[in-house]
Amino acid sequence: MNRTITEKIISAHSREEVSPGSIAIAGVDLFVLQDGTGPLGIRKFEEIGAKKLFKPERTIFFIDHASPSPRQELSNSHAIIRNFCKKTGAILYDVGEGIIHEIVAERYAGPGQIIIGADSHSCTAGALTAFGTGMGSTDLACAMATGETWLKVPETIRVDVSGEFPKGVYPKDLILNLARRIGAEGATYKTLEFHGETIRKMSMSGRLTIANMAVEVGAKAGIFSADSVTRKYLKRQGRGKDFKSLTSDNHAHFEIILMENVSRLIPLVALPHTVDNVRTVSDVRGKKLDQIFIGTCTNGRLEDLEVAAKILKGRRCRKGVRVLVAPASREILLEAEEKGIISILLEAGIVLLPPGCGPCVGVHGGILGDEEVCLSTQNRNFTGRMGNPNAFIYLASPATCAASALTGEITDPREYL
Amino acid sequence: MQLKGKAIKVGDSISTDLICPGRLFHLRNDIKELSKHIFEDLDPALSKKIKHGHFIVAGRNFGLGSSREHAALVLKISGISCILASSFARIFFRNAINNGLPVFECDTRKIKEGDKLSLDLDKGIVRNETRGTRLEIKPLPGVMQDILKEGGLISYIRKFKCLH
Numbered sequence: 001m002n003r004t005i006t007e008k009i010i011s012a013h014s015r016e017e018v019s020p021g022s023i024a025i026a027g028v029d030l031f032v033l034q035d036g037t038g039p040l041g042i043r044k045f046e047e048i049g050a051k052k053l054f055k056p057e058r059t060i061f062f063i064d065h066a067s068p069s070p071r072q073e074l075s076n077s078h079a080i081i082r083n084f085c086k087k088t089g090a091i092l093y094d095v096g097e098g099i100i101h102e103i104v105a106e107r108y109a110g111p112g113q114i115i116i117g118a119d120s121h122s123c124t125a126g127a128l129t130a131f132g133t134g135m136g137s138t139d140l141a142c143a144m145a146t147g148e149t150w151l152k153v154p155e156t157i158r159v160d161v162s163g164e165f166p167k168g169v170y171p172k173d174l175i176l177n178l179a180r181r182i183g184a185e186g187a188t189y190k191t192l193e194f195h196g197e198t199i200r201k202m203s204m205s206g207r208l209t210i211a212n213m214a215v216e217v218g219a220k221a222g223i224f225s226a227d228s229v230t231r232k233y234l235k236r237q238g239r240g241k242d243f244k245s246l247t248s249d250n251h252a253h254f255e256i257i258l259m260e261n262v263s264r265l266i267p268l269v270a271l272p273h274t275v276d277n278v279r280t281v282s283d284v285r286g287k288k289l290d291q292i293f294i295g296t297c298t299n300g301r302l303e304d305l306e307v308a309a310k311i312l313k314g315r316r317c318r319k320g321v322r323v324l325v326a327p328a329s330r331e332i333l334l335e336a337e338e339k340g341i342i343s344i345l346l347e348a349g350i351v352l353l354p355p356g357c358g359p360c361v362g363v364h365g366g367i368l369g370d371e372e373v374c375l376s377t378q379n380r381n382f383t384g385r386m387g388n389p390n391a392f393i394y395l396a397s398p399a400t401c402a403a404s405a406l407t408g409e410i411t412d413p414r415e416y417l
Numbered sequence: 418m419q420l421k422g423k424a425i426k427v428g429d430s431i432s433t434d435l436i437c438p439g440r441l442f443h444l445r446n447d448i449k450e451l452s453k454h455i456f457e458d459l460d461p462a463l464s465k466k467i468k469h470g471h472f473i474v475a476g477r478n479f480g481l482g483s484s485r486e487h488a489a490l491v492l493k494i495s496g497i498s499c500i501l502a503s504s505f506a507r508i509f510f511r512n513a514i515n516n517g518l519p520v521f522e523c524d525t526r527k528i529k530e531g532d533k534l535s536l537d538l539d540k541g542i543v544r545n546e547t548r549g550t551r552l553e554i555k556p557l558p559g560v561m562q563d564i565l566k567e568g569g570l571i572s573y574i575r576k577f578k579c580l581h
Contacts (some may be wrong), residue, residue, distance in 0.1 A: 025580045047571050048571055073444070135484060138486060138571060146574065150580050365441065383434065385434055389438070398514060
C-alpha cells in the first residue's frame, strides 16, 4: 500500500478510494463552531430548513472568543447559541471552559477522525492524527444537517525533523522557521505531515502547537502519526479506547519532502504584520513592549505555563509592561493551580485571564492602544488582529515571552534558563 | 454567465481581518452594518469606491487568516460581482462560492485600477476592455461550479438535499 495519512482517513470516510486532486464526499465525525462563527452557522442551518442535527452529540459549540461577553450584542449572540443547543441537543461549552481546539484535543479528537470546524485553526486536531480542517459557517451548517462535506483531497508535504531542541528553543520556533522557509502560502491546499526522530520524541503539547499553525502556511491540515505519545495522551485523558495506530505507508507519495534539523535552531520572532516575517530574537532584541500575552490555542497549555513559570519564578515582571496569561482550558488552569504554577505567575506580576481566546481575537480584555507593541504566543499577527489596526504584534514562544516580561523588551530566553 | 465591472485593485496578502475587522465582532449579526466597514483597516476610503457590479482585483493569497464567512458576505452585500486574484486562501475561497460570489484565480498583474473587465464564465476568460487584452481563468472544480450555479451551498442543499 502507498497511501498518506490524509488519503487513508478520507478514503475511510468516502464511498471510494481517493487520491490527491479528487473530490470526495466524506462523512464527518465531529462538527465544531465558536461564538464568532456559530450564530451565522445556526442561521444557515435554519435557512436550509433542516429539522434536526445529523449527530447532535458530536455537534459542539464553544463560547470562547468573546468570553465572558464584553457587550450586549455579543451577549445576544451567545444567547442564540445557548438556545440552539437546548433545542437541538448540541453540546455547549460555555464561558470559562476554554478554547475550542484545546477542548477538542482533550475530549474528542482521535486517530482517523474527520473533524471540521468553523474556525481556521481546526487543523490543531491533526496532532491527534485526525483530519481536522477549518471551513466557514455555511459549510458547517450543511454538514451538521447532512453529516457530510466535500473535500478536495490534498497532496501531502512531508516534513522530516531531526536533532535535539537546544535550550530555549521549542516547537513554536520550529513552526515559525517553517513559515519563514515556505511562506504564508507555501502549503496552500496541502496537508503537512510531520515525521522524524524529533517528532517521535515531541510531547502532545508541542505537536498541538505545530498542527495549530499549519494554516498559517496555508495548509488544509497538519498531521502527525498516531504513536506511543498519542496513546499515552489519550489514556491520560481517559480516552484510551480512541487510540488506533495510524501513519503513512512506506511508499506513500509525498509532493515534496522538507528536512528540518532543530539542533542549530535559535529562538525566533515573527514581526508585524505577517506570520512568515520571521527573524531571530537577536535581530529584534531590545524592542520595547507594552503588552505580553501568554496563552491561546497555540501556546496556552500546561507545558507553556510551566516554562513561563520556570523563567518568572522568584522574579518580577518589568514595571510598565502588562503581562496577560490565559490558560487554554479549565483543565489546564486547574492543573497549573495544583502545581503551584499560577501562584508563581501571579507573584511575578502577571494578570490572569479566564480560559478562552483572550486578547488574541481583539474583542475584549487586552485590546492594544495606538502604536502599542505586543509580544504574544498566539499564531497570527495581522493588522488589526488584537483589536487595533494601529498596533504591532510580534509572535514568539512562551519562553521568549516570559523572558521579555522581565525586561519589558524582546529578550532572548536563553539568558534566563 | 457574463459579468461586467470596473476593477478595484488591492494588493497581496489581504487577510479576512483587513476585509472585515475582528474588532467588529459585535456587528456580525448585522451584516449590512458590518459591510459599511469593509476594508476599513486597509484603507478607510476604499468602501466609498465600491459600486454595484465592481470587481475586486487582488494579488496573492487573498482572504488568508480567520475562517469568518462574514468577509465573503460583506463583499457580496456591498455589490462586488466577482473577485479575481493571483491566488486565494482556501477557506475564503470556499466561503465565497458557498455564498454565490464568483472568485477566480488568474494573472492579475496587468490589470489596473478602474479597468473595465468582463468575465465570460462559459468560456473561462476575462476580457480587459480598457486594454484590449484577454486573461484565462483557472476553472473551478466541478462541485464548486455546481454550487455557484445554484447561487450558493444553501440553495444547492435545499434543492438536492445532499452533496451527491
